[in-house]
Amino acid sequence: MESKRELILAFESSCDETSVAVIEDGTKILSNIIATQINSHKRFGGVVPEVASRHHVEYVTRCTEDAMKAANVTYDDLTAVAVTYGPGLVGSLLIGVTAAKTIAYAHHLPLIPVNHMAGHIYAARYVKPLEYPLLALLVSGGHTELVYMKAAGEFEIIGDTRDDAAGEAYDKIGRVLGIPYPAGKEVDRLAHLGHDTFNFPRAMIHEDNDDFSFSGLKSAFINTVHHADQIGEKLSREDLAASFQAAVIDVLVTKTIRVAKRLGIKQLVVAGGVAANQGLRERLAQVVKDEHLDLDVVFPPLRLCGDNGAMVGAAAHIELQKKHFAGLDLNADPSLEFAYAATYQP
Amino acid sequence: MGFTKKLTNDQATIAFGKELGPLVQPGDVILLDGDLGAGKTTFTKGLAQGLGIKRHIKSPTFTLIREYQEGRIPLYHMDMYRLEQTGAADLGLEEYFDGDGVSVIEWSQFVKDLLPDDYLMVHLEKDPDDDNRRMLTIEGKGPHYQKLAQEWEEADGK
Numbered sequence: 001m002e003s004k005r006e007l008i009l010a011f012e013s014s015c016d017e018t019s020v021a022v023i024e025d026g027t028k029i030l031s032n033i034i035a036t037q038i039n040s041h042k043r044f045g046g047v048v049p050e051v052a053s054r055h056h057v058e059y060v061t062r063c064t065e066d067a068m069k070a071a072n073v074t075y076d077d078l079t080a081v082a083v084t085y086g087p088g089l090v091g092s093l094l095i096g097v098t099a100a101k102t103i104a105y106a107h108h109l110p111l112i113p114v115n116h117m118a119g120h121i122y123a124a125r126y127v128k129p130l131e132y133p134l135l136a137l138l139v140s141g142g143h144t145e146l147v148y149m150k151a152a153g154e155f156e157i158i159g160d161t162r163d164d165a166a167g168e169a170y171d172k173i174g175r176v177l178g179i180p181y182p183a184g185k186e187v188d189r190l191a192h193l194g195h196d197t198f199n200f201p202r203a204m205i206h207e208d209n210d211d212f213s214f215s216g217l218k219s220a221f222i223n224t225v226h227h228a229d230q231i232g233e234k235l236s237r238e239d240l241a242a243s244f245q246a247a248v249i250d251v252l253v254t255k256t257i258r259v260a261k262r263l264g265i266k267q268l269v270v271a272g273g274v275a276a277n278q279g280l281r282e283r284l285a286q287v288v289k290d291e292h293l294d295l296d297v298v299f300p301p302l303r304l305c306g307d308n309g310a311m312v313g314a315a316a317h318i319e320l321q322k323k324h325f326a327g328l329d330l331n332a333d334p335s336l337e338f339a340y341a342a343t344y345q346p
Numbered sequence: 347m348g349f350t351k352k353l354t355n356d357q358a359t360i361a362f363g364k365e366l367g368p369l370v371q372p373g374d375v376i377l378l379d380g381d382l383g384a385g386k387t388t389f390t391k392g393l394a395q396g397l398g399i400k401r402h403i404k405s406p407t408f409t410l411i412r413e414y415q416e417g418r419i420p421l422y423h424m425d426m427y428r429l430e431q432t433g434a435a436d437l438g439l440e441e442y443f444d445g446d447g448v449s450v451i452e453w454s455q456f457v458k459d460l461l462p463d464d465y466l467m468v469h470l471e472k473d474p475d476d477d478n479r480r481m482l483t484i485e486g487k488g489p490h491y492q493k494l495a496q497e498w499e500e501a502d503g504k
Binding site for chain 1: 382383387388400401402403404405407408409410411412413437438477
């Protein structure tokens with residue numbers, strides 16, 4: 001007799017994307033429907049909570065139907081329902097949480113709460129099995145963290161940004177360059193056409209800690225453009241982008257590699273929206289090659305770097321094995337974060 | 347009613363913010379006004395230190411609101427930068443204003459309709475001749491915040 005498949009229906013609605021996926025055994029994506037609302041936010045230069053909530057309400061039912069249909073499964077086939085319950089915008093999170101709870105209740109399925117950031121890390125599971133202990137560099141619009149994982153489903157922050165997240169710095173200098181939100185992809189493209197001529201500061205690169213800081217870089221960038229404007233000088237957008245990106249990548253790569261060496265890490269997962277950055281991918285590969293490091297750098301597939309339900313399903317697979325279930329009183333937690341390592345000094 | 351303060355660098359901005367920490371009360375609302383890179387989050391780091399908060403104060407731009415519960419009273423650090431065109435009617439700001447902590451709001455001009463009548467305004471401006479220097483203008487709106495501004499000026503003078 002054929003054993004029953006493990007099928008998880010996973011919801012993600014923490015920010016821009018409404019997404020629902022059906023995942024088999026934590027490794028196989030049967031469907032991953034993503035409805036993005038970046039276009040509606042572009043007009044506003046950022047996420048708009050009310051627009052976001054309304055969009056999620058509009059799309060969540062349709063995405064669920066599409067995901068079930070594309071996966072060719074029925075509710076009776078499902079093993080569990082999973083959902084991102086934080087961090088994110090509260091109004092947006094609540095839509096996914098409510099949808100997941102409703103389906104769990106109606107079909108008598110266990111409900112698995114997932115930390116959005118765990119989802120980003122587990123997106124790498126679709127590339128290959130993860131090996132512990134592993135190090136994850138989480139870089140996105142709201143996060144820049146080094147996360148140590150002793151074992152599956154265990155997360156400790158060992159390094160963090162002290163001010164702005166890397167992705168946020170991209171969006172803010174993008175605004176100075178007149179690039180619409182989200183600016184990361186376009187800055188990355190421009191950077192490949194220019195040269196690092198401005199020598200922006202590499203904050204904290206040599207300091208004896210595992211933290212990051214991008215606020216000073218943002219200020220240096222703004223000051224440079226501002227001073228040029230004052231004297232009517234036109235700076236090369238390509239060189240500005242290249243110089244900014246070089247500073248960000250120098251710091252991210254230098255500090256991450258240093259931690260990986262110190263902890264004897266064999267596998268590094270780079271996750272979050274900024275993991276899609278080509279400059280970062282190229283540089284990490286280069287360093288590993290040049291230094292002959294025994295370090296396997298895993299990037300999630302590009303289509304899974306942004307927010308999506310599949311990554312939630314992969315993280316939920318681990319939680320299911322640990323039987324970490326939530327009751328129907330599950331609430332959204334907009335400020336949810338991993339615990340800091342006991343050794344971490346703020 | 348208010349006062350101005352010249353600050354020579356980031357550390358001075360933090361030290362000045364720190365002086366306000368012991369003076370704020372639950373329900374206080376502080377608006378931070380200034381351009382990108384003017385030092386709003388830097389100032390908030392100082393205020394957080396003055397409240398006894400040890401965690402890093404990270405930019406709330408992406409999450410809109412960050413809460414810190416570990417100090418003398420809670421700190422609610424808000425950033426309305428991304429709400430320029432639409433406001434924030436369903437963010438529940440008023441619950442924070444009526445709450446048990448102090449609310450610090452960056453880019454509050456984008457949510458003007460939702461602000462209380464009285465508040466403390468901290469305006470930060472870069473010195474056009476020196477990227478490190480800042481000129482801060484403090485203004486209390488309403489009797490409670492006029493008194494707070496005065497107490498802060500006195501604490502700073504000591």
